[in-house]
Amino acid sequence: MDLDDDSPPTDPAAALRLIQDQRSAAARRLDPDARLLYWPWAVAWLIGFGLFFLRFPPGDRPLAHLPSWLPLTVLFVLLAAAGTVQAVVSMRAYGQVTGESAQRGKWYGYAWALGSVSIYAGLGRIAEHLPHDQAALLWSATAVGLTGALHMAGGAIWLDQDLFRLGVWISVINLIGAIAGPGWHPLVVAVAGGGGMLVAGAIARRRQRQRQQS
8 A cells, every 4th residue: 555645754763854854944934044134234334334434534535525415325225225125034034923922023123113213303403403523423323322222122032142242232333433433433333333244144144054954
């Protein structure tokens, strides 16, 4: 009598391998490539804040003759693109997930959105009364500081050491850049912040592969 191909394996070792294969497949499906969650933001910071440093470096002479509106425009476009990539990747991976974890993710997203809007609304009323270099420092240091704080909060919510450490790193380099002053802050954020996200994405991806293969 022929056995049905869909019948479960009778060998315990084969059954264990089947369970492990299914677990690995589920992990790959529900755990999106970490590089897609980190690297788009890294590129946005490297290029966007890098252009700020080239156009508005310390002193009065720009290192590159760019239109004054270009750095901020490029930064906003790249940040929007990074947010879109993250939203699409997250929806594909977690769209069917329900329960407490999904609720945490939804509330965490609300914290990002409402926190950003409320802070930027306040900054908009203050920055117009400051010199251009001080206003730019206020905007960038506050935005980067919020990013670091929310990364640490996300790491605490999901007990994700990599995310928490990245938040600490962003907060520290933001403090260093703010103390260094206008002109230097975008350089610190571009190199140390964007570079830190590249490294964090690579480390997170390596650990993903280890979990998926275990």
